[in-house]
Amino acid sequence: MEYSSKLLENAVYEMSQLPGIGKRTALRLVLHLLKQPEERTAFLAGSLMKLREEINFCSSCHNISDTALCEICANPKRDESLVCVVEDIRDVMAIENTSQYQGLYHVLGGKISPMEGVGPQDLNIVSLVTKVKMGKVKELIFALSSTMEGDTTNFYIYKQLEGTDITTSTIARGISVGDELEYADEVTLGRSILNRVPFESSIKAN
């Protein structure tokens, strides 16, 4: 595509560097900003820069936070003997939305993935091991996605914790609530039978 203006071309190029945004969408977004009052662009650019420059991660769980210790870690009502290991902040938000969990989190910042060049040293694993060895944590819940990368990461952390007396668990894999059995894949259905739970406890959960 030929642009009539170098300024426009630059803006479209930068916008199209975002994931899932191609050149055409980028042009549409940029032209939309041009039709809006100038403040809109200033607010967008300003809020992105402010976030990038002043971003702060919780010193304990590595969640994004405006304070040194995030609201969850600083909350005395939370059970600090329980730590849920997640990939990124979106997972924290998803679990918080369920209102079912009262423990703390530990945000790894990714998964071990040799294909994408992400090794254990790129993730917040050392601080997790240190936290566990300090002895306050009784149980670690692995809540990574059940892909090869997720399983590898779980296993790597599990190995690092050998010799400690911590309990480890993973979130249950099974049929989604409301799903039909006939449409479930074999692996999930198989796991849901192997990991069946006493009927009494399923009544309590509802």
Added chain:
Amino acid sequence: MEYSSKLLENAVYEMSQLPGIGKRTALRLVLHLLKQPEERTAFLAGSLMKLREEINFCSSCHNISDTALCEICANPKRDESLVCVVEDIRDVMAIENTSQYQGLYHVLGGKISPMEGVGPQDLNIVSLVTKVKMGKVKELIFALSSTMEGDTTNFYIYKQLEGTDITTSTIARGISVGDELEYADEVTLGRSILNRVPFESSIKAN
């Protein structure tokens, strides 16, 4: 959704104001920027602000341009007796890509749309009429989309030009090159028969 940081919430909110970008996509884009080096955010924010602040429209055709007169209007090889009326800069780019048109353009900046509160005074119509009345333009080609708004805009401009001896035309509506007749809608197929062209001219076009 509850965000763990006010800065993050602001950035996601501003991002989600863009058309077609919801809260979840906005969060994904913002987290992507956080994983990238700080320059990426600076480049994006900077290029958007620079475009918005230094944006300049061609004084003749209202296309976005870095110079007072855009490259197309300033090109002496272009036929200035022919003006193609389009809605926005994307249409100019689309027509330029065909390499079939050697005239000039006039960018209206939208279509008359009472539903969206866009009247003739919001578009670059006065300058078009003035340009035509100066006498250099011999033919006006309407290339707006064939919607009710597009037809209304065409007709409004046509009425404004009453009394001048200008020729007006619209781009041909018909079956796309390579399309099967059986899948074409009735209106398009009907128009393509009414506006049939001599076979000899269709041979020349290929």
